[in-house]
Amino acid sequence: MLLLGLVGLLIPLITPIALPTFDVTKMDRILLASTPYLWALGIAVLALATIISVRADELAVMIVVATRIYVDWYLGLAILGQIITVLLLLLFFTTRSTYKAWAEPPMLWLWGLFLAFALLPAFMGLTLSDGLSYYLDVVFGAFIFFWLGTSIGRDVASVRRLFKLLSLLGTLIALHALLEATTGIFLFKDGRHDLFLTTVAGNYALGQSGVFRVDSFFANPDTSGGFFAAMLFLPLGLFFESRSPFEKTLYGVEFALMVLALFFTYSAGGLLTAGATFVIFVAFVGRIHYGLLLPLLGGVVVFVLLLCFPLQFGLLLQHAVAPGEVSLRLAGWQTGLRVIQAFPLTGIGLGYYVYYERANPYRSPAEFIHLFHPHNSYLELAALGGIPLLVIFLAIMLGIARLALHNWALANASTRALLGGGLALAVSLSFNSVANPAWTLPPLACSGWIILGAISSPLLTRDLKTKEQGAKWEKEAQSIMVTGIATAKDLSCLS
Numbered sequence: 001m002l003l004l005g006l007v008g009l010l011i012p013l014i015t016p017i018a019l020p021t022f023d024v025t026k027m028d029r030i031l032l033a034s035t036p037y038l039w040a041l042g043i044a045v046l047a048l049a050t051i052i053s054v055r056a057d058e059l060a061v062m063i064v065v066a067t068r069i070y071v072d073w074y075l076g077l078a079i080l081g082q083i084i085t086v087l088l089l090l091l092f093f094t095t096r097s098t099y100k101a102w103a104e105p106p107m108l109w110l111w112g113l114f115l116a117f118a119l120l121p122a123f124m125g126l127t128l129s130d131g132l133s134y135y136l137d138v139v140f141g142a143f144i145f146f147w148l149g150t151s152i153g154r155d156v157a158s159v160r161r162l163f164k165l166l167s168l169l170g171t172l173i174a175l176h177a178l179l180e181a182t183t184g185i186f187l188f189k190d191g192r193h194d195l196f197l198t199t200v201a202g203n204y205a206l207g208q209s210g211v212f213r214v215d216s217f218f219a220n221p222d223t224s225g226g227f228f229a230a231m232l233f234l235p236l237g238l239f240f241e242s243r244s245p246f247e248k249t250l251y252g253v254e255f256a257l258m259v260l261a262l263f264f265t266y267s268a269g270g271l272l273t274a275g276a277t278f279v280i281f282v283a284f285v286g287r288i289h290y291g292l293l294l295p296l297l298g299g300v301v302v303f304v305l306l307l308c309f310p311l312q313f314g315l316l317l318q319h320a321v322a323p324g325e326v327s328l329r330l331a332g333w334q335t336g337l338r339v340i341q342a343f344p345l346t347g348i349g350l351g352y353y354v355y356y357e358r359a360n361p362y363r364s365p366a367e368f369i370h371l372f373h374p375h376n377s378y379l380e381l382a383a384l385g386g387i388p389l390l391v392i393f394l395a396i397m398l399g400i401a402r403l404a405l406h407n408w409a410l411a412n413a414s415t416r417a418l419l420g421g422g423l424a425l426a427v428s429l430s431f432n433s434v435a436n437p438a439w440t441l442p443p444l445a446c447s448g449w450i451i452l453g454a455i456s457s458p459l460l461t462r463d464l465k466t467k468e469q470g471a472k473w474e475k476e477a478q479s480i481m482v483t484g485i486a487t488a489k490d491l492s493c494l495s
Contacts, residue, residue, distance in 0.1 A: 057088075057092075057151075057152055057158075058152060058158060058165050059165060060084075060088055061162060061165070062162075062165040062168075064081050064148070064450075065081075065166060065169060065446055067080055067081040067084060068081035068443055069173070069217055069218070069446075070188070070217050072443075073442055074190065074219065078137070082136060082140070082141055085144050086144060088148060088151075089144065089148060089151065102151065103150055103151060103457060103458050103459045104147075104150075105147045105150045106150070106399065107396060107399045107400075111143050111396065113392050114143070114389070114392045114393060115139060115143060117386075117388055117389045118135055118350065120346055121346055121347050121349050121350045121384060121385040122134065122139075122350045123349075124348070125349040125354045126349070126358075127351070130351035130352055131351045131354070133351070133352065134352055134384075135350055137442045138350075139350075141442060141445070142439075145445070145446050145449035145450050145453070146449040146450070146452060146453040147453060149449060149450035149452060149453020149457070150454070150456070150457045150458075151453075151459075152450070152457075153454030153455060153456075153457030153459055154459045154463065155459070155460065155463035156411070156418070156463060156464070156467075158454075159418065159419070159460060160241070160418060162451075163237065163238055163418065163421060163422065164238065166231070166234055166451075167231070167238060167254050170227075170228070170231035170232070170235075170254070170258055171253075171257055171258065173216060173227070173261075174228060174257040174258045174260070174261035176188075176216055176217070177264060177265070178260060178264065180214050180215075181264040188217075213264075213265055213266045215265075216261075217443075218443060221265040222265070222270065222436045223436070223441060223443070224270075225262055225267025225269065225270025225271070226267070226269070226273070226432040226436055226438050226441075227443070228258045228259075228262035228274075229267075229270040229271070229277070229432060230273075230425045230432070230438075230448065231258055231425065231447070232258035232262065232274065233422075233428060234422070234451075235251040235252075235255045235421075236255050236421055237284075237417050237418050237419070237424070238251045238418065238421065239251035240285055240414075240418075241414045241417040241421075259274075269432060269435040273428050274428065276431055277424050277427050277428040277431060278424075280424065280427055281421075284408070284416065284419070285416070285417050327366055327368075328366075328367065328371075329435055330366065331364040331366035331368070332364075332367060332373075332374045332375040332376070333375070333376055333379060334364040335359055335363050335364045335367055335371070336374030336379035336382075338359075338363075339355075339362050339374075340379065340382045340387065342362060343383070344386060344387050345386045347382065347383055347384045347386040348384060349384060350384050351384070352372070353372070354384065355372060355374070355380070355383065355384060356370065356372045359374075373437055375435060375436055375437070376434055376436075376437075377433035378393075378394075380437060381393055393439075400456050403456035404419070404423055404426075404452065404455045404456040407419060407455060407456060407460050407464055408420065408423065408455075410461065411464055422451045422452070422455040425448065425451050426448055429444060429445070429448045432444075
């Protein structure tokens with residue numbers, strides 16, 4: 001890092017000698033603008049190297065998720081999180097041992113088909129860079145993040161640590177969103193954020209109230225709402241799994257902060273997704289009395305929001321039932337279905353901008369805003385990559401769900417609540433993908449694939465089976481001991 005700083009200081013001095021015609025003033029401006037990012041990158045690399053050296057693997061994974069959200073998505077670097085992930089996977093492979101086990105991702109042949117079927121559409125995009133960028137983000141990214149989760153989910157303790165750290169990350173982002181909502185202060189802001197808000201601010205205003213929907217680092221309130229609607233189930237699962245009053249209080253506060261941040265996004269899709277997933281989480285929690293407590297908790301949350309924020313609650317309802325909101329979603333789906341009907345096998349090509357250009361001839365008359373995607377991840381995959389690509393994607397999702405549910409069934413009651421939080425996160429992203437991009441949006445999909453990999457990992461299956469067998473042996477030993485004591489008493493009486 002010191003070497004980078006010295007090079008940065010020497011470049012303005014050396015450049016005029018080596019290149020007499022070079023614009024030194026322009027070079028100074030470039031260096032001045034990039035120096036903070038160079039220092040930040042150097043510090044991040046040193047921190048990550050330290051974390052990896054002490055094998056704090058779950059913390060390294062949390063940094064990957066944070067990098068995907070802030071650096072790759074918000075700052076627009078796009079690929080740093082994937083580079084770190086590949087390096088982590090190589091590290092896990094080369095340092096594998098009995099303590100640090102290694103596992104290939106389940107259903108590797110299906111993943112191979114998914115990667116292969118997406119290659120042709122990737123080369124059919126508007127530009128090669130746009131097509132490959134989408135391929136690396138959505139397709140290849142899904143594979144390596146899932147593999148990373150599979151490698152991390154070595155046992156219940158590893159999964160618990162991962163959930164704790166990701167819950168902490170979600171809480172920090174929730175605090176950032178709440179600060180933005182209550183004071184207008186946006187911490188760690190990039191200069192482009194002001195320009196972006198100037199362009200789209202009208203889309204985020206709630207009528208003439210002067211209230212704006214919170215976007216945080218996601219640059220879109222609906223994306224921000226989808227993130228909080230999924231992440232809030234991690235602290236909820238930890239809450240029901242933990243026996244410590246202090247930890248329960250901590251996880252309860254994290255859950256409350258994420259719910260409040262979700263509320264201030266005024267995302268109807270996010271709130272509906274959270275509500276529907278909350279009902280399903282009742283089945284995942286693992287204990288009957290917890291299942292009875294959860295509906296009461298949901299009612300308390302709604303009552304508190306209504307009591308403390310009556311104006312905001314009214315604005316939310318007004319936004320949710322606005323005619324343009326529902327009709328635009330339906331029109332986006334109609335356009336997506338028309339594109340799929342016209343290009344059922346290969347789609348129109350992968351890319352972030354290809355749909356905006358090539359779907360226009362098939363655009364529904366009711367689509368009064370020209371959309372960059374059909375507001376549905378499943379339709380998006382089929383429209384861009386063809387129906388076969390969507391079928392493979394759904395097959396992968398169903399296969400992972402089967403493995404995760406198998407692990408959930410092997411677990412004891414408290415661990416079921418923990419794994420239920422991860423299952424609920426995946427369900428939330430799947431529900432949210434119907435009305436907004438989630439599985440096809442890098443900052444949301446990253447955490448989803450990592451969690452799915454962790455809770456469906458064959459390493460976790462082995463750990464759960466070992467614990468189950470150990471519990472059986474302990475029960476049998478106790479039974480034998482009780483039988484032996486009873487026999488000894490009987491013999492004593494006879495004598």
